[in-house]
Amino acid sequence: MKKHNQDTFTGPSFSLKNRIARMIWELVASVLFHLSPKPFHSWRAFLLRCFGAKVASGVHVYPGVKIWAPWNLVLKEECGIASGVNLYSMDKITIGRRAVISQGSYLCAGTHDYTKSGFPLITAPINIGDYVWIAAEVFIHPAITVNEGCVIGARSVVIKDIPAWTVCAGNPCKPIKKRIIQ
Template sequence: MLIAKEDPSVGPSFSLQNRVLRQIWNWAWLLLFRFSPRPLHGWRSFLLRAFGAEIGAHVHVYPTVKIWAPWRLSIEDYAGVADGVTLYNMGHIHLGRRCVVSQGSHLCAGSHDYNSSNFQLITAPITVGAFAWVCAEAFISPGVELPEGAVIAPRSVVTKSLPTSWTVYGGTPAKVIGKRVKHEEWE
């Protein structure tokens, strides 16, 4: 999705309202979120909800997670987002129930149109399926859908939606490297 019709090289890509709201969120993140004690997941969920995020029950978002725009974030029940994760959600990011995004991972829902003369800003949503695991320092590109139960190996790069549930993907770009066993108690 195209973000702005104007040339980003001569003016801002986002509305004044968006920029002001992000500035308010950045201060709230710095003063109230970032330095909150690690066990206070409920407090951080409350802050995210206050800024428009849809947060399920028993969600664990750790204090050093950097979230660009909470109002473009939804996290289902029992999901976890570890320290050092970047949720660069210019476009919407959805995390399914019981999924895990491990430390240092980067989910990037915005980019630039490299065929545009002014590198126009574009966005595309990211969806991480239920029971999926994005391992440490993986990178997920705009527009990617990760299927239920998928595992993205450490430092892998996912540039396209992946087709098969309960599969392990790894590498740059990520490709199938194994299968994952689905246990009945995970329902």
């Protein structure tokens, strides 16, 4: 976990360079990314690469995805990110090969230290493994790893790392059973 400032009430959490880059990204995203037709996955991948994202081949990022900082994204082969997903990439977010992030899910790579009077920002990476399915409206906290092959049930809240090849659900999210591919 990284602390970015000591007092969020008196100053910004990120550098001027970061804030300007995000402002430019938001402008480009609002015109060229969000308004692009659904099948134009290669176009959106190109735009993300232009802003520093590491995007592998065959990635499907839909136009309704909200991305805070594309330079903090790693999207591996053939992953899919549905419209309505929010990638709050204040820190690195990695999405594995053939992973699917369903509509309305929120991956949040930042939080605040509520034990300090200045409420400092803390960021930590999120890692989504290969062959994972994050179902609709799941919330994933910072510093979480969802290991290979997991299924996270709809509207779950993930606050701890999830073991590989399990089906998990709930608030807080807990393993229910093994995931067996037939």
